Amino acid sequence: MKKLKQNAPAIPILIWISLLVGMPLMFVVVLSFLSRDSLGNIVFRFTLENYKRIFDPVYLRVFLNSFILAVLTGLITLLIGYPVAYFTTKLQPKKRSFVIMLIILPFWISSLLRTYGWIILLGKTGLINSLLMQLNIVKEPLNMMYRFGTTLVGMAYMLIPFMIIAVYNSVDKLDKSLVEASYDLGASRWKTFLNITLPLTIPGIAGGFTLVFIPSLGMFFVSDLLGGGRTIFLGNLINTLVTRGRNRPLAAAFSVGMIVLVLLVLFIYNRVAKDKGEGLF
């Protein structure tokens, strides 16, 4: 009874969140089981049609595209970001805080601007092409826009700070005496990194991967602007279904699919982090 009284002030907060997150998510789930009439209006009739359509090869391909994009984004940000994080921990404190500021600063730069920057660089009349033509390296402008790779570059660029911060925290927390012990026992720098540092920073890697994976599923404006809609990803599909196709039940079913994918990643992450006795969430 005392506990109940102690927790009473928290009730409005719980109501607020459940009203704005819980209820909408429930509505999505319900809507994903409803059908549409010939005019596209929602009819309250239970159907599994929307979920059946998800497993249509065309739509499964979209899921696969998004999954591949998210995994590759995670891998690229890890490969490029890990050394950045690792090297940053080795800097002197003053330099280090400056470098960390440089890593975080892009968060404050509009994500649209950062995507647009790549159009300026990679476009047909973009900076890279005009530079290459002026230097006579190529005669015709290279076709760098509207490819899968363009979207991948943009997505990795957008999300790499998350990966770096997650890995940095993990490397920074590392027990330095273990590394020193390894050196004292005659292990080389590489060997120490592979046998001590890397395994001990796996929770940070898993955390960074999660932080990169989740948003990359939904940032439709990146694939829209850089990929030109050539390869269709989940975010674009859901967006198009709602804004142009007016097929909300199907969009709802895809959203549920996306959330399931996220839950799966979080589940795996929790497993990895719990094994190592720490967690991001």
Place this chain on the structure above:
Amino acid sequence: MNARAGRFRTFYLSLFFVALYVPVLSVILYSFNESSSTAHWAGFTLNWYRQLFNDRVIAEAFKISIQVAVLTSVLSAIIGTATAIIAMYVTKKMKKAINGIMLLPLLVPEVALGISLLIFFSALKLPFGHLTLVLSHSLFCVPYVYIMVQLRLNDIDFSILEAAKDLGAARWQIIRTIILPLVAPSILTASLLALAISLDDVIISTYMSGAASTTLPVHVFSMMRVGVTPKVNALCTLILVGTFFIVGLGQLINKKANKKEAF
């Protein structure tokens, strides 16, 4: 640490930061280009900025964005701070539950969150516009305020609160006269953060804007879809300057507050 490893480290980090900032800097640079194409540099001009200031649609979108951002930041500051203070007093289990629940809006991909809010608000027959924009933006701004205020609360010397209690202060009195003044700088910094986040949001705003309430980022996105013009560069540059101003102000307040700290 030998010198070669140190040189490689500097080289790698420099290369990385060049790649990180070149796209941003080229957007800024080409907002001053006389030619409307990025193919060559035709000379310095402020023409694109002039065009921007004469654009009625952009001015209207900007107005809506600012209104929404200010309302969002006030609402998020109130809810986030209240939650952080409440979390001090509830049971451990409940605190854990609040922590988890606060992260929820950040864990659902924005598209899914946007769609679900769209469906929910249409079912409630809420008019799409300022109200839906502020509600949805505050949803993902509150967690940031909550986290920042909580970090500050953890720093408070609990013996002060105990002393106040022993001297007979009521809980509300303690909150008002001790806790709130101590966390005030954090609340201010967090509200500025919320302001910046709200001003930058594209995805959720796409679904929450009504026909007459397009926010600036949504408008910018539609401009970018049409094509590359230096006008877009100029607009992006101005937004960047504005955001940096807000964030810089927040940092300044934070620094001052930390310096003043005597205990």
